[in-house]
Amino acid sequence: MDHLIIAPILIPAFAGMLLLLEVRERLWLRRATGLIATLALVPVTLMLFQRAFAGEITVYDLGNWPAPFGIVLVLDRLSALMLLLTSLLAVPALLYASQGDDRIGANFQALFQLQLMGINGAFLTGDLFNLFVFFEVLLIASYGLALHGRGPARVGAGIHYVVLNLIGSALFLIALALIYGTTGTLNMADFAVKVNQLDGQARTLAEVAGLMLWIVFGLKAALFPLYFWLPATYANASAGVAALFAVMTKVGIYAIARVYGLAFGAGELAGLGRNALWVVALVTLVLAALGALSARRLGEQIAYLVVMSVGTLVAGVAWGTPAAFGASLYYLIHSTLVCGGLFLLADLIGRGRGDLGDRIMAGPVPAGRGGLAPLFFIGAVAVVGLPPLSGFFGKVALMQAVPAPLYWALLLSAGLVALVGLSRSGSTLFWRATGEADAPRLDYWRLFAAALLLAAAPAMAVWGGPLLAISDATAGQWADPSQYINAVLNTAGGGG
């Protein structure tokens, strides 16, 4: 059996441990270790992506215990796509953070690697309890990263974030205990089979467990009414971390899509909680747009745009058709990369304005305005969904796939409201600015990292056709859970 599938977990795990040993070494050595490990993920995930898109579902039995008794890692198109997206986001985010943000605390680089390990593990695992463990790995690393550096605002936002997630973990465990108590399995594929054979009280309990899973994943994805922690946490985290966190909400969406597609897409419990997800997603969309309009800092505004993309996406997932899910995947890639780039850009603008930071009020001309303003324009056009960039194609594809008048109306008006908010910040920050800022010159490496992420917007527009074909193929496989279930439950042996 081929061991490449476990590399996206092992590379950051070993790099993280090595970085813990290097904590007293020179900074450049730590940076080199972190950057090399992160860069190494790109070719690995690209190879896994190629393999998954040949249509094959790879199953890896950890410790050579066959499913459903042991824990399995499963690589299908959806997880391969998410892995590739994570590594593409992580490289610029780490490049940006390595320009000075990692100086504040000794363990920044190690935490960054462990965070990547948690995210990759959550995308690969085929076991619900293992998903819980990887969630905890990525969460505890994210606590460290969010609090990285000092400051009362970060600590205050951090307490809310940690307490909420601990309560979320407790709910997750209750749901897992109910699932194990009723179906006797925690393997996702086996659960998908057994849950349809239940009846009577056991079935009610399994329904309760499924609905509790939506709450837990909704908290991770930042759905209404569980998104209030996100703007404060993201806006107060350092920029490279906030950019990486752009994929964290997508872990929640991935988990919803995975469990939904496997267990609740068809069969006895089809569409469990689907209407609730739909309503909640639309409410999230509207409230996040209003939040983006009322934000007083650029970082906070972008955090609300992340929440807005979550609402857009979960509505697409809840609609449930393969076409809607395919369009959501395209929009997911777009919004992750562009929002990550915007977080980096907001930090750069804030640095260039001295004490004023990224507050949306007239002030000095940001240092390096000539480079920042065009990038901000590109990012804003893309994230709002104006032609000719990626957000436009994503929204068109979503609207074609989800022919619900309410969705169209809310999606378009939320886009308009976000456009008003972003025009106001752009004109305040760049046009109403007078005088020189007492700030250091623009760091070109940082600008390069932000530009790298924002380049996704034109690139995804140019290669929109192939990318939509890829996301549609992914959605096709997602909509047919029998492929996944057969691959997991029928594997015969193999080396572990």
Place this chain on the structure above:
Amino acid sequence: MEAMIAIVIAVMVGTGVYLVLRARTFPVILGITLLSYGVNVFVFVSGRLKLDQVAVVGVSDSPTDPLPQALVLTAIVIGFAMTAFLVVLALRGQGELKSDHVDGRRDEEID
């Protein structure tokens, strides 16, 4: 036996929820601890209750389910680490925000 375990879980979770909703960090931490105790016992009994049986197949006629014991061990370790982290974070909040209120508010701001 089942009733007693159920009551124990209910009391721990109920107390935990009440304490989590308090406004100071110390009761919140106690609440989360109690909540995770309750949840851990709940995970433990998801393999059904059996008296005087070992969790080894072949030694006993009807062995008790070993998997929830492994799961609860993992959950305890993770919960313990998270609680320790939260305690440190709350202490740092006390130092930096000069308040043990969960929103970092000063005493004079609270009615």
